[in-house]
Each structure stands twice: as C-alpha cells, then as structure tokens.
Amino acid sequence: MDQAQAAAKPYMVLARKYRPQSFEDLIGQEAMVRTLRNAFASGRIAQAYMLTGVRGVGKTTTARIVARALNYETDTVTAPTFDMPVLGKHCAEIIESRHPDVIEMDAASNTGVDNIRELIESARYKPIIARTKVFIIDEVHMLSKGAFNALLKTLEEPPEHVKFIFATTEIRKVPVTVLSRTQRFDLRRVDVPELSAHFTGIVAKEGATAEPDALGLISRAAEGSVRDGLSLLDQAIAMGQGNVGVEAVRAMLGLADRGRIFDLLEHVFRGDAKAALLALDDMHRDGADPVQLVADLAEAVHTATRIKAVGADAGSDGLSAEERRRAAALAERLSTPLLSRAWQMLLQGGDEVGRAANPRAAAEMLLIRLAYTADLPSPDELIRMLGGEGALARSSRSAAPAGSAPSRDAPLNSAAMPPRSEPFTPTAREILEPSSASSAHVDHAPAPARAPLSPADRLIPFEDDGGFSDDDGFDAEYDASLNALMDDQNAAPAVAPAADPRSFEDVIALIGERRDMMLKMNLEDRVSLVKFDANTGAIDLFLLPGAPPQIANELREKLNAWTGRKWVVVLSREKGARPVGEVNREREAVEIEALKSHPAVKAMFGHFPDAKISSIRPLPRSEQNKSRTG
Structure with a gap:
C-alpha cells in the first residue's frame, strides 16, 4: 500500500x-x-x-x-x-x-x-x-x-x-x-564552488551520478541562483537518465567545449581566419549556440586579461586547472592593448549576433574582423616603426619590475606569420588621449616671455607613455620651430601644487585636487586676477561675464578650511591679468603646432591623416631623470 x-x-x-x-x-x-x-x-x-x-x-x-x-x-x-x-x-x-x-x-x-x-x-x-x-x-x-x-x-x-x-x-x-x-x-549570489558542492550532495541523495566538470558547467550557467541551478540539474539528470555528463550538459546548455574555445581564440589571434571559421563550423554542428559562443569567447578574453593584470591566481574559481593554464598562456603571449581591443569587439559583436537574422553568419563576420585586426600593430609597435625605439625601450625598462615578462608581446606565433601582400593601411586610430590634462599653470602677474621647454619636459600622449624626448629624435629643428612660435606668447613656468598655495595657480591646483570642478572652471575662465599675496593671504579678483557673484565668499571659506589659515578674497573694480584658462589654451595650441613640424609626427599623420594631438603634458621629474640616464 x-x-x-x-x-x-x-x-x-x-x-x-x-x-x-x-x-x-x-x-x-x-x-x-x-x-x-x-x-x-x-x-x-x-x-x-x-x-x-x-x-x-x-x-x-x-x-x-x-x-x-x-x-x-x-x-x-x-x-x-x-x-x-x-x-x-x-x-x-x-x-x-x-x-x-x-x-x-x-x-x-x-x-x-x-x-x-x-x-x-x-x-x-x-x-x-x-x-x-x-x-x-x-x-x-x-x-x-x-x-x-x-x-x-x-x-x-x-x-x-x-x-x-x-x-x-x-x-x-x-x-x-x-x-x-x-x-x-x-542576499548575495552563491559562488560556483559552493554551488557545485551543494549540487554534489543533492545528486548523491537522488541516487544519480555526475561528473564534477558537468556540475561546474551547471553552476556557472546558474549565475549564482540556487533555484536556477537546481532546475538545470533536474533537467540534466532526466536527460542523462541518472548520469550527468559533461557532453550532455554542454549539449543541453548550447555550450562549446572550453578547450575548443581557447583553440578558437588562438586561431583568431594568429590572424588565421580560415582555421577560425572551420572551428566555428565544427562547434556549430555539435550544437553550440552562436550567441553563447561569442559570450564564451568574451569570458575567456576577460579571464586572460584579468590574469595578465593581477597574476596567475586571479582566474575565476569556476575554471578547471586546464582552463586556467590556457588562459595564463594567452595572457603571457598577448599584450593588454590587444586583449582590450578584442574584448571591446566581442562585446559589441555579441549584441550584433543576438540581433542578427542569421546569428551564425554574424558570428563568422565577427571572427573575420577579429582575425584581421589581430596582426595590426599596437601603438607602441607603430611608434617603433616611426623611429621612437629608444623612448619605448626606456619606458619598458622603467615600467616592468625586475625579472618580470615584457609588458608588450607579439601576436601568437608572430614570427611565423606571412607578411602582408598589400600595403599597410591600418584603419584604427590608436593615438590616445593622456590620462590627465596638461599640468601647466599661469602666474598671477603680467607674464614675462616664456623660456622654451626643456627637451625632457615634453611628451606626446601616446599609449603606455611611450613618448618622444630630445634624446630620441627631438632635435634642434624642433626646438627652433617651437621657440619661433613662442616669442610673442605670455606665460609662466609650471608651479607645483602645494598644501599652502603660494600663487593663484596653486590655488586652482588645490581646488582641482579637492574635486571642486565648478569652482575650478570659474576661476580659470571667468575671473581676472588683480592681486595675489601669499604672505597676507589677500586675493583680489575681477569678475568676468558669467562668473557667480558669490565666488569670492566661496573661495575664501574653502581656502580657510583646506589650508587652516585665514584668507581675504575681495572683488576689484579694475580688470587684471588674462584668465588662466585662456593663457593655458593658447600656449598648448602653440606647442601642438610646433610639435607637428617634427618628422616623426609628420610620418604619423601620413598614416593617420584624421588623427589629432589632443594635449601635451610635461614629464614628471622622476621620468625625466630616467630618460636621461636610461
């Protein structure tokens, strides 16, 4: 009964x-x-x-x-x-x-x-x-x-x-x-190892059997949800009649073998589009979903990039030892710019594949784009081609710790790659903006004629700080062109920001450090400095159109709080010096025009006619010393 x-x-x-x-x-x-x-x-x-x-x-x-x-x-x-x-x-x-x-x-x-x-x-x-x-x-x-x-x-x-x-x-x-x-x-998502251990106990209670890797696949697919994972496990047990196997779970979830994902990535990074498309065909015949396949490729690229940035132990806990080894091998042989570019293309391409009427065709086009761009030079390689080898060598030595691998690596098996039969015409614009704006400042007094920048004080803002200095080709021709354009300009040398401002430029720098961008913008472009006395803490300002009328009180209160001393900020009826921002922009424009006359920069613009030099920033003194002694 x-x-x-x-x-x-x-x-x-x-x-x-x-x-x-x-x-x-x-x-x-x-x-x-x-x-x-x-x-x-x-x-x-x-x-x-x-x-x-x-x-x-x-x-x-x-x-x-x-x-x-x-x-x-x-x-x-x-x-x-x-x-x-x-x-x-x-x-x-x-x-x-x-x-x-x-x-x-x-x-x-x-x-x-x-x-x-x-x-x-x-x-x-x-x-x-x-x-x-x-x-x-x-x-x-x-x-x-x-x-x-x-x-x-x-x-x-x-x-x-x-x-x-x-x-x-x-x-x-x-x-x-x-x-x-x-x-x-x-309530947080449950980690993959914890979910796998939980599912192992449930499989035993149900009298079924399961491969550990199969439970790992289910745990990753659950994305931290216990209920979703149990639903998938229920389906997998029914599908395998009590035996949960890796291949059955892959077929059920539409996943590709992780080893084959890394094989496909290696084909792509070698620029071998034919091998990549054949590998895609094989995985598609075995039931891999194109959308999920692109997501798996992006996950593998992310894992390799994370390992490269943090170290060999930075991979996901849900990865097997073999998957971790393959990701570490990719991280060792590929540069961070190349991995980042691949990640961005896969992220955008995944949306395209998901929206396409024919997802498989969209996935094939994405792989072809990835394979074509794999052997395009990174910014540092491009600079080497244009004559900047010395600066890059010093930048690599100063950036890499002793005993570490080089910071830039060629594509996989790059030595065996056939040369291009057509002229090199890269499509990417890889001249990047610097991480911070120019650190030059203007003085409060009527500015004297500006002395020319020393060769070590200039840097083109290319990626990895791989700029040019006089030691690497910035010769007398550049200095002559720069000095000729600077004769009629009024500016002052840069002043290092200090806790207790000694000039109006120090005040603006301090405000920037405190992240008060609205006040910084108003002081740069909407006031004229009439007087600055660091000893007595007296500042006289003339308000230009658009300046808030309460700016004097705001500046005084914040300087009192930040410096621990008393400041007196008053408004004047007479106009003083030109706005700091205006002087800075004019000086930077002159320096950029002078920089364009250098042969290496001319060659760069020959390859990239639409590129722009966004700004110039001085090298820190520590970097200047390294460049002179490197």
Whole structure:
C-alpha cells in the first residue's frame, strides 16, 4: 500500500524538494545568518525585514524560515529561537505556506491600496494559534505609491504581535521611507564552488551520478541562483537518465567545449581566419549556440586579461586547472592593448549576433574582423616603426619590475606569420588621449616671455607613455620651430601644487585636487586676477561675464578650511591679468603646432591623416631623470 501511494505521489522538482527549512540549510548567506543568530539570541528582533537579491538566492525561503523561528514551539521551547533541530507545532504548515497566522501576499497581483488596507485591518487582530502574526510580501516593489503610503504608519509602529518580511529583486524601486523602517539584508549570489558542492550532495541523495566538470558547467550557467541551478540539474539528470555528463550538459546548455574555445581564440589571434571559421563550423554542428559562443569567447578574453593584470591566481574559481593554464598562456603571449581591443569587439559583436537574422553568419563576420585586426600593430609597435625605439625601450625598462615578462608581446606565433601582400593601411586610430590634462599653470602677474621647454619636459600622449624626448629624435629643428612660435606668447613656468598655495595657480591646483570642478572652471575662465599675496593671504579678483557673484565668499571659506589659515578674497573694480584658462589654451595650441613640424609626427599623420594631438603634458621629474640616464 505504501509503495502504491509512493508511486501515485506526483514528482516534486528539486528546487522545491531541497528547499532549505532552517538557517543551517541556507548556503552562501553567512553574513545574514550570523546577524539573525545574534539578534535572536539577544532578543533584538526587528519589526520588519527587507530581503533583496537576484532571483533564486532564497529570499522567500528565508522569509519562511524567519517566520518559523518567530513561531517555533515545542514542549520545551516557548519563545522565538534561532536553533530549530526538529519540527515544531507550526513548522510544517509554515514551510508549506498554509499557516493561518503567516500570511504570504504576492505584490505583483495585489498592488493596490485596497489590498494593503485589508492587510492593515488583519494586523489589528491577534494571531489565531501561533505566537506572532507574520506578513510576507513578495516582490514588494510592485506595490503602487498609494499602497506604500498606506502601509507606512503600520510599518513604523506595528502591534506587538505583528512582524513584516518583504522580498524584492528591485530594491531601487522601493521608497526610501519604507526602507528606513526595515532592517535590510542583501542576499548575495552563491559562488560556483559552493554551488557545485551543494549540487554534489543533492545528486548523491537522488541516487544519480555526475561528473564534477558537468556540475561546474551547471553552476556557472546558474549565475549564482540556487533555484536556477537546481532546475538545470533536474533537467540534466532526466536527460542523462541518472548520469550527468559533461557532453550532455554542454549539449543541453548550447555550450562549446572550453578547450575548443581557447583553440578558437588562438586561431583568431594568429590572424588565421580560415582555421577560425572551420572551428566555428565544427562547434556549430555539435550544437553550440552562436550567441553563447561569442559570450564564451568574451569570458575567456576577460579571464586572460584579468590574469595578465593581477597574476596567475586571479582566474575565476569556476575554471578547471586546464582552463586556467590556457588562459595564463594567452595572457603571457598577448599584450593588454590587444586583449582590450578584442574584448571591446566581442562585446559589441555579441549584441550584433543576438540581433542578427542569421546569428551564425554574424558570428563568422565577427571572427573575420577579429582575425584581421589581430596582426595590426599596437601603438607602441607603430611608434617603433616611426623611429621612437629608444623612448619605448626606456619606458619598458622603467615600467616592468625586475625579472618580470615584457609588458608588450607579439601576436601568437608572430614570427611565423606571412607578411602582408598589400600595403599597410591600418584603419584604427590608436593615438590616445593622456590620462590627465596638461599640468601647466599661469602666474598671477603680467607674464614675462616664456623660456622654451626643456627637451625632457615634453611628451606626446601616446599609449603606455611611450613618448618622444630630445634624446630620441627631438632635435634642434624642433626646438627652433617651437621657440619661433613662442616669442610673442605670455606665460609662466609650471608651479607645483602645494598644501599652502603660494600663487593663484596653486590655488586652482588645490581646488582641482579637492574635486571642486565648478569652482575650478570659474576661476580659470571667468575671473581676472588683480592681486595675489601669499604672505597676507589677500586675493583680489575681477569678475568676468558669467562668473557667480558669490565666488569670492566661496573661495575664501574653502581656502580657510583646506589650508587652516585665514584668507581675504575681495572683488576689484579694475580688470587684471588674462584668465588662466585662456593663457593655458593658447600656449598648448602653440606647442601642438610646433610639435607637428617634427618628422616623426609628420610620418604619423601620413598614416593617420584624421588623427589629432589632443594635449601635451610635461614629464614628471622622476621620468625625466630616467630618460636621461636610461
């Protein structure tokens, strides 16, 4: 009779069958569990909790466990408790969501004020059989504005016998007035190793078998969601008739073999479009989805880039030892600019493949683009071709630590790559803007004629700081052209910013360091400096059109606070020096025009006629010394 009843009992999916029933069963939420344990032990139980996180991490399950703990009752336990070794009098009904004093409400289908009014009216009455009446509102962000407002007063001062537990995946849509009345817990995604270990235990309880790598694939596909992972595991067990294998899981998920993904990447980075397309054909015949394949390629590039930036131990915990080895090999042989370029192309190409009428054709075109650009020179290679080898050599020596690998590597098997049959006409513009603006400043006094910049003070803002200095080709011809254009310009040497400003330029630099960009912009372009006395702390300004009238008070208060001394900032009726920003821009324009006359720069513009030199910045003194002694 029991066997017949068991056979007639409907099948329960794994996500419901193995739903946690106590705090000990929750995985990946140690911080929340520890906080609740201490709260129950000390009696500091909040009147309302807000549980937020992505789908499937256990928000509703946690709400039911908290409701069970609040109403846990046995022959020996009559108060709320965290430890629940056995089922109490109310536990089974609460777990199965059929207890009369634990009311679960789906806010997605009960969004109005009338629904909340019914809830508030019910909260006035004491529990029927349990100790505490618990209201669990799922997807609480779906409530209307009026419903939230109707709930506020009861939520702030609920009856002693009432507790609220809210769950949401969109915490930003919940009003701040509600959040301030609740104790918030952010349930995090469960890590891949933790999910894999959890699934291993469930497979054993189900009497099935599974390969560890197959469970790793399922855990990665779940993206931190326990429920999604259990649904995939349920499907994989059914597909393999109790045996979860790697190939079956790959076919089920539309994934390509990770080893074949790295093989495909190596074809692409060698510039071998034919081999890449053949590899794509093979994986497509084996069931790989083009959209997922592009995503896997992007993930592999990200892993290699992360390893290159952080180190060999920086790969994802979900990678096997072989996958980690292949990613480290890519990181060792490829440069960061090349990996970054591939990542950007895959990111944009993935959207194109997903929107295309023929995803496979779109994926093939993406691989062809990647293969073609793989052997295009990076910016440092281009500079070498144009005569900047010395500067790059010194930059590499100063940037790389002793005993480390070079910072730039050629494409895979670059020595064996055939030369191009057509002239080199790269399409990418890889002259990049510098990371910071020019650090030159202007003085407050009528500016004297500016002395020419020393050769070591100039740098073209190419990537990796691989600029040119006089030691590497900036000869007398450049200095002559620069000095001729600078004869009629008024400027002053750069002043290093200091904690206690000694000039108006120091004041502007200090404001920039404090990230007050609006005040910095106004001082650069909308005021004229009449007087600056660092000894007495006196500053006289003339306001130009567009300057805020309160700028003097604002500058005085901030300088007093930042420097710890008293400043006096007053407004003058007479105009003084030209605006600092105007002088800086004119000087930079002159330097850029002079720079364009250098042969190496002319050659650069010959290859890239649409390129621009955005700015020039002085080399730090430490770099100047390295360039002279390198």
